[in-house]
Amino acid sequence: MIAIANTQLWVHDQEEALRFYRDKVGMEVRSDVTMPEMGDFRWLTVGPPGQQDVSIVLMAIPGPPVMDDETAKQVSELMGKGFAGTVFLTTDDCRKAFAEMKARGVEFVEDEPEERPYGIDVGFRDPSGNHLRLAQLNADFG
Template identity: 55%
Template sequence: MIDVHRVNVWVHDQQAALEFWTAAVGFELRADATFPELGGFRWLTVGPPGGRGPELVLMAIPEPPVVTRAQSDLIREVTAQGLAGAVYLATDDVRRDHALLAARGVEFTEEPEARPYGLDAGFRDPSGNQIRLTQTPTQTPPDGAPR
């Protein structure tokens, strides 16, 4: 069986991304290693607490000579505009987690709203990546009450 293990997320500042994903979102640090032999490359991953689910690789936007300056600038620009893709987070209670994340300083771009696929809210990380917080109809809140 093939499963998702890691997903790359471009970030402008790995330390700011780490603080956001751990302190604000509540993920745990999974790996943080720097490789001097690779020019100080930092491998940084986070994921849901308790080892559940796949990891997000908080990848610094590459610089020359790995990519051209134009390519690096383009990645930085599309990431900042939220056009580099989205991260979809699942929850069993969007309203509860929206309130929790907002209390931790997460600024939502879209409040929880009913959609054809469930309840959904949107926010951005410090680099501009779009994050969706979604509760599908099959995910029932702990109290069993519809939200």
């Protein structure tokens, strides 16, 4: 059997991303390890409470030799436009989660959650520009 363990988002600043996902979105830290033997590479993951088998890696954009300066710049520009990836989060009550997250300082790209053919959802972006959707799915889509 193959299972998803981690997915990755590029971030400009791991500390800023950590504060956002932990303090505003409500995720918990799964791992935060710095490896000096790999040039102080930091493996930082967060995930939703109660869903221990999936984590989001908050990955700093690497420099050479992993990524040349031009590629790093392109990744950064795509992030700023919201096109470096999307994370879909689900909840049992989209409007309640929206209100809670908004009260914690999450800035949404839409004024309110909206009814859609698949359920109720609303979009927001993280400080690096990554696009996220928060959805309450209908039974047919859940």
